[in-house]
Amino acid sequence: MSSEDLAVDLKARVQALLDEHDPATTDPREFLGAQYDAGLAWVHLPHGFGGLDLPRKAQETVDAQLAAAGAPVGGTAKNFIGMGMAAPTIAAFGTDDQKRKFLRPLFTGEQVYCQLFSEPGAGSDLAGVATRAVRDGDDWIVNGQKVWTSMAQHAQMAILVARTDPTVPKHAGLTYFLCDMTQPGVEVRPLRQITGEAEFNEVFLTDARVPDANRLGPVGGGWRVATTTLNNERVAIGTRAGTPREGGMIGQVARVWRDEPGLRNPGMHDELMRLWVDTEVLRLAGERLRQQAQAGQPGPEGAGMKVAFARLAQAISGFDIELHAESGLQYDDWTMRRTEVVDLIGREPGYRYLRARGNSIEGGTSEILRNTISERILGLPGEHRVDKDVAWKDLDR
Numbered sequence: 311m312s313s314e315d316l317a318v319d320l321k322a323r324v325q326a327l328l329d330e331h332d333p334a335t336t337d338p339r340e341f342l343g344a345q346y347d348a349g350l351a352w353v354h355l356p357h358g359f360g361g362l363d364l365p366r367k368a369q370e371t372v373d374a375q376l377a378a379a380g381a382p383v384g385g386t387a388k389n390f391i392g393m394g395m396a397a398p399t400i401a402a403f404g405t406d407d408q409k410r411k412f413l414r415p416l417f418t419g420e421q422v423y424c425q426l427f428s429e430p431g432a433g434s435d436l437a438g439v440a441t442r443a444v445r446d447g448d449d450w451i452v453n454g455q456k457v458w459t460s461m462a463q464h465a466q467m468a469i470l471v472a473r474t475d476p477t478v479p480k481h482a483g484l485t486y487f488l489c490d491m492t493q494p495g496v497e498v499r500p501l502r503q504i505t506g507e508a509e510f511n512e513v514f515l516t517d518a519r520v521p522d523a524n525r526l527g528p529v530g531g532g533w534r535v536a537t538t539t540l541n542n543e544r545v546a547i548g549t550r551a552g553t554p555r556e557g558g559m560i561g562q563v564a565r566v567w568r569d570e571p572g573l574r575n576p577g578m579h580d581e582l583m584r585l586w587v588d589t590e591v592l593r594l595a596g597e598r599l600r601q602q603a604q605a606g607q608p609g610p611e612g613a614g615m616k617v618a619f620a621r622l623a624q625a626i627s628g629f630d631i632e633l634h635a636e637s638g639l640q641y642d643d644w645t646m647r648r649t650e651v652v653d654l655i656g657r658e659p660g661y662r663y664l665r666a667r668g669n670s671i672e673g674g675t676s677e678i679l680r681n682t683i684s685e686r687i688l689g690l691p692g693e694h695r696v697d698k699d700v701a702w703k704d705l706d707r
């Protein structure tokens with residue numbers, strides 16, 4: 311089919327979906343289910359798994375047409391871990407049965423995901439995780455503690471990295487699972503952040519059961535699967551799809567600058583210009599990266615975007631505080647647990663400033679990502695590693 315014929319065919323499919331399920335009157339979950347069944351959720355995936363075997367780029371046409379018709383967005387706001395990280399990993403490593411079982415409820419938002427990766431002793435050094443999964447018939451029994459788990463309070467499912475073989479070097483003894491968060495062996499406790507909110511949690515796993523049918527990739531192959539998740543995470547955090555010029559945080563600051571000239575100080579104009587230009591460069595670089603990623607899974611390039619995003623978010627939110635002078639850091643709403651996900655951009659400058667501190671930690675710290683850039687992109691010599699060939703159980707912890 312020529313690309314023109316393809317575009318016409320796709321438009322007709324989207325129109326048929328909209329005709330049969332008017333977004334104004336259809337329950338959002340039902341609409342998203344119908345979108346998935348029509349192969350319009352992730353058009354690059356095969357028929358029967360929410361796709362039509364088309365190039366990834368075709369999704370942009372679909373999404374634009376659906377947005378113009380006021381259709382709901384796949385995954386819902388709570389499921390950014392599901393959509394941005396779990397879905398591409400399931401698509402890359404899942405069996406047909408796993409894709410059939412997990413992708414549809416993820417897309418409709420019926421199953422919200424969280425990420426059970428970090429532990430008290432394994433954050434930057436993710437390959438050091440100590441949570442154990444031991445085989446028991448058709449199941450695995452999981453024991454351990456995870457930490458900083460965003461969205462665990464809302465999640466029905468989790469992507470989980472656990473140690474299945476402590477007798478081999480750390481990277482080789484990991485396995486990747488999809489874990490049911492609603493079972494009795496999973497306890498979620500809130501962790502309050504500097505903003506006053508508890509977006510994330512500690513998660514205690516005590517004899518939690520995961521069917522072997524929920525294992526993603528081979529036993530001992532978890533590191534490779536996790537790397538796919540992390541690369542997608544960095545692209546998802548570092549490049550916000552569809553952000554327009556002067557969107558996001560810089561848009562808020564520019565609006566205040568224009569509307570409230572009394573707040574301006576000498577010298578701030580140059581700084582605002584610099585931040586504005588840096589934001590635009592990052593936005594355009596993000597577009598390019600997303601187009602490159604359309605050819606396949608994202609690689610380590612997302613690390614650069616994520617480092618730049620964190621630096622800018624912190625610089626812009628700092629500028630915003632300076633602009634608002636003494637009232638900048640104040641805000642009243644310290645609700646610890648919310649039922650909905652906070653719209654960061656819509657919050658007060660003080661909240662944005664404090665929340666942005668976490669941007670250089672979540673999804674990999676800026677220091678670790680600089681290491682990734684130096685080793686994996688620039689080809690510079692790696693850090694000296696003394697634990698590469700030692701069984702995990704023999705490492706000092």
Ligand SMILES: Cc1cc2nc3c(=O)[nH]c(=O)nc-3n(C[C@H](O)[C@H](O)[C@H](O)COP(=O)(O)OP(=O)(O)OC[C@H]3O[C@@H](n4cnc5c(N)ncnc54)[C@H](O)[C@@H]3O)c2cc1C
Pocket residue numbers: 424425426427428429430431432433434435457458459460461510668669671672673674675676677678681693
């Ligand atoms: C808002 C937020 C949300 C999060 N959500 C999740 C989530 O949903 N799921 C999840 O699993 N995790 C989550 N995390 C955890 C996050 O991935 C970890 O905090 C991060 O990987 C760092 O690990 P750590 O906190 O253990 O710090 P550490 O690894 O102990 O690092 C401490 C410091 O040492 C530096 N450092 C460590 N090793 C090196 C090195 N080799 N070279 C140079 N510097 C180094 C680090 O850069 C850092 O500054 C979240 C974190 C935040 C802030």
